[in-house]
Amino acid sequence: MTSSATVCVIIAAKNAEATIGRAVASALREKRVSEVVVVDDGSQDATAQASLEADDATGRLHILRLDRNHGPAYARNRAIEHSKAPLIAILDADDFFLDGRFDALIEGEDWDFVADNIVFIDSRGAHGTEPHVPRFEPAPRFLDVEGFVEGNISQRGASRGEIGFLKPVMRRAFLDANGLRYDERLRLGEDYDLYARALLKGARYKVVHGCGYGAVVRPDSLSGKHRTDDLKRLYEADLAMLSGPLPATARTMLSRHERHVRGRYELRHFLDVKASRGLARAGIHALLRPAALPAIVGGIFADKLDARRARQRPVSDEPAPPRYLLPARIGAQR
Structure with a gap:
């Protein structure tokens, strides 16, 4: 040291x-x-x-x-x-x-x-x-x-x-x-x-x-x-930030993130009800929450599309190559 x-x-x-x-x-x-x-x-x-x-x-x-x-x-x-x-x-x-x-x-x-x-x-x-x-x-x-x-x-x-x-x-x-x-x-x-x-x-x-x-x-x-409740707590964290004074641009972007996470929560909540109480009860649950319907319907469709794409991808036991979070240019090497 x-x-x-x-x-x-x-x-x-x-x-x-x-x-x-x-x-x-x-x-x-x-x-x-x-x-x-x-x-x-x-x-x-x-x-x-x-x-x-x-x-x-x-x-x-x-x-x-x-x-x-x-x-x-x-x-x-x-x-x-x-x-x-x-x-x-x-x-x-x-x-x-x-x-x-x-x-x-x-x-x-x-x-x-x-x-x-x-x-x-x-x-x-x-x-x-x-x-x-x-x-x-x-x-x-x-x-x-x-x-x-x-x-x-x-x-x-x-x-x-x-x-x-x-x-x-x-x-x-x-x-x-x-x-x-x-x-x-x-x-x-x-x-x-x-x-x-x-x-x-x-x-x-x-x-x-x-x-x-x-x-x-x-x-x-x-x-x-993660649990369904974890998503709920995350969008509630956004709501806590939105409850205070914010610049307009920050408020707009935080609101987008809150809606995004809330949509994921609504889909997971619907699937939880379906798993525990059946499709009919889950359908009633969704109809009683009309604001959540776009997230639920869109999420189910996207999940099915993702699953179909996954089945079509070739299966390989080889590890995927490394990738980087941020795009970057190679500089002068020592």
């Missing part, structure tokens, strides 16, 4: 025994990292032990154990309370940092949040050496709340690539000065909600296109599973 070590890496983990070691090791090898806080969020496997086995004996690794699962927002807030470093970085338990991620990323004083590109790795090909990632031109830019929220409105048929997947480094001083923490009621979209509220508070959110974060794409990822 050097005098420039100013980053706390927070890893919230549940049943991550198979992947947590790689995540911890990738964080500890970064010379700018002064603390790595793993929060074992009610795991039923050896997540905590696997974290310890990746320790490098520098005294930077801290493991907090929760007696039951509370969700990532709660776990990350406990880690923020426990840690002291002025900069906070989030790492998911099945992901990893590319070597040297923080060397250039955290330089300068012109940001409150700063994020870099993400390389998505198919889990079927993620067991070997670290992927070769080109050195992209940084092309720094700043996100405003409108662009950020718009980038979180997903589209069917598009690759998973919402701006909300960015993993920014955050200045603790900005979070503290504005009373910002993760909303512990959320188990879906907790990152989106925190970043949107920060932008509404005037956060300078800088994005560079160089790549320093590796995300492993798994069909059974916990982030890909």
Whole structure:
């Protein structure tokens, strides 16, 4: 550890025994990292032990154990309370940092949040050496709340690539000065909600296109599973932001996001009623909610179309090639 070590890496983990070691090791090898806080969020496997086995004996690794699962927002807030470093970085338990991620990323004083590109790795090909990632031109830019929220409105048929997947480094001083923490009621979209509220508070959110974060794409990822109620809480988070004074453009975009998430909720709620009470009762439920009918009908049609397309795609056991969250141009290579 050097005098420039100013980053706390927070890893919230549940049943991550198979992947947590790689995540911890990738964080500890970064010379700018002064603390790595793993929060074992009610795991039923050896997540905590696997974290310890990746320790490098520098005294930077801290493991907090929760007696039951509370969700990532709660776990990350406990880690923020426990840690002291002025900069906070989030790492998911099945992901990893590319070597040297923080060397250039955290330089300068012109940001409150700063994020870099993400390389998505198919889990079927993620067991070997670290992927070769080109050195992209940084092309720094700043996100405003409108662009950020718009980038979180997903589209069917598009690759998973919402701006909300960015993993920014955050200045603790900005979070503290504005009373910002993760909303512990959320188990879906907790990152989106925190970043949107920060932008509404005037956060300078800088994005560079160089790549320093590796995300492993798994069909059974916990982030890909959520309850119907999780969607309800997410659109309610939008409504909470909309309840205050906002610029007209921000209000318009937040309203779009709220309608988008509410539509997903209405479809999931309809399918839940159908599964538990039958098609007839689900039909009555839908007719009693006329405002929800477009989302339900459109969602069912789109689901059937997606399923048909999936059946027509050739099946391959080969891992998909790496892809990047942000478009980027290759710069001068060392």
